[in-house]
Amino acid sequence: MSSKIIPVVMCGGAGTRLWPVSRDTMPKQFIPLLRQESTFQRTIRLLSDASVFGHAIVVTNAEYRFTVLDQLQAIGIAAEIVLEPTRRDSAAAVATATELALARDDGAIVGVFAADQVVQDGALFVETCRQAGVVAAQGRIVTIGIPPTNPATGYGYIRPGMDLGDGARQVAAFVEKPDAVRAAQYLLDGYLWNSGNFIFDAATMRAELEAFEPGIVAPVAEAVAKAKRDLDFLLLDAESFATAKKISIDYAVMERTQKAAVVAGHFGWSDVGGWAAVWDLSDKKENGNAIDGRGYVLDGSNNLIRSEEALVAVIGLDDIAVISTRDAVLVTPKSKADKVKDMVALITAKGESEAGAHREVQRPWGRYLSIDLGIRHQVKRITVKPGGVLSLQKHFHRAEHWVVVRGTAEVTRNEETIVVHENESIYLPIGCVHRMANPGRIPLEIIEVQVGSYLGEDDIIRIEDIYRRS
Structure with missing residues (x-):
């Protein structure tokens, strides 16, 4: 060759x-x-x-x-x-x-x-x-x-x-x-x-x-x-x-x-084709239990426990997988893990959004996580990577309030450019043209509170976008 x-x-x-x-x-x-x-x-x-x-x-x-x-x-x-x-x-x-x-x-x-x-x-x-x-x-x-x-x-x-x-x-x-x-x-x-x-x-x-x-x-x-x-x-x-x-x-x-x-x-x-394969490849703790996240097993062996946030406790069970994410939980014997695909088809047919979408959504500038959603409000945690820039945009149905909890935000609001530091906030009324950027060297984290009659992601009118999504 x-x-x-x-x-x-x-x-x-x-x-x-x-x-x-x-x-x-x-x-x-x-x-x-x-x-x-x-x-x-x-x-x-x-x-x-x-x-x-x-x-x-x-x-x-x-x-x-x-x-x-x-x-x-x-x-x-x-x-x-x-x-x-x-x-x-x-x-x-x-x-x-x-x-x-x-x-x-x-x-x-x-x-x-x-x-x-x-x-x-x-x-x-x-x-x-x-x-x-x-x-x-x-x-x-x-x-x-x-x-x-x-x-x-x-x-x-x-x-x-x-x-x-x-x-x-x-x-x-x-x-x-x-x-x-x-x-x-x-x-x-x-x-x-x-x-x-x-x-x-x-x-x-x-x-x-x-x-x-x-x-x-x-x-x-x-x-x-x-x-x-x-x-x-x-x-x-x-x-x-x-x-x-x-x-x-x-x-x-x-x-x-x-x-x-x-x-x-x-x-x-x-090919990591299922949760049984993940258990096979994972480092095992006492009694063959593989645990990722906050998981505990009492009187059980050869289990796979994976949790993103919640504490998972298993008593008296063997050879099962418990997979807990922010918005969904799967419990199955490892021997039946090949049925997960069938379960996803079932919940997809029922119209459950969790079948295909995560609550935390990736974007080219970073990611956001929906923390709380009501009839007229939504709270998000937004992370913008260093150098990341959201699109220049406006909304017809919602206002937004941004609170910086880490890093520094450079915010465009209509004709203004405002630097917002940690523990500071800014209000964006309905219809204003706005954008946020992270000019710093560490991830920018903000809490966004949306209030309005409609809070869907399709109420984003992109005017300009460095990632060419407009």
């Missing part, structure tokens, strides 16, 4: 299996489920080894663009952030990465990686990718298969075929998620879990896409050619991209190509 692998991280998905922590507005790949960094950040760190990998590409959507940027900046790693204007499944995303890689190097080797995985042995992961890159340079599409540790029914499997040399084997078949009996047999027969990570020669992938799904390649190539820069992002052309066929890369290419190979990954892998 003469060139470095161009790593591509897919992080546009919105997983529900880790609800209520993971929701559409902030999915699991951006949440620090284990220790301080998110799985997205941990994956990016692994792919920053300059001896094997080149400059990374992150494929996401407009909703998560500032979260991606913030998390990259927090760990000091740069990447090309590509925004899909609409979700067209993974084949279009892979085709996009292929086009971008070929624009860099007509002999490019590309690696596609999930943002929501956990790897135990980072050095061995990097070495496995290097090994797969050598095989990919021979015109192969190489998937990384994981030797199973149990007869899991939640993963697809790979049946390895003939030996190809360089530690790779031909893929004899991709197999859908099995039942328990088949999964046990697959372990005996030497099948591998399909990790969803794969490394390929870009020219080979493009040729296979053209052969199997020509309705993807041309629209994506046009979307890349017409892409525009928007702040720190590359925005694909929406009209072109929308015409690409919506299909997964597994169905489009991987299950049809004769060029698929598999390399076994012995580096310890999990």
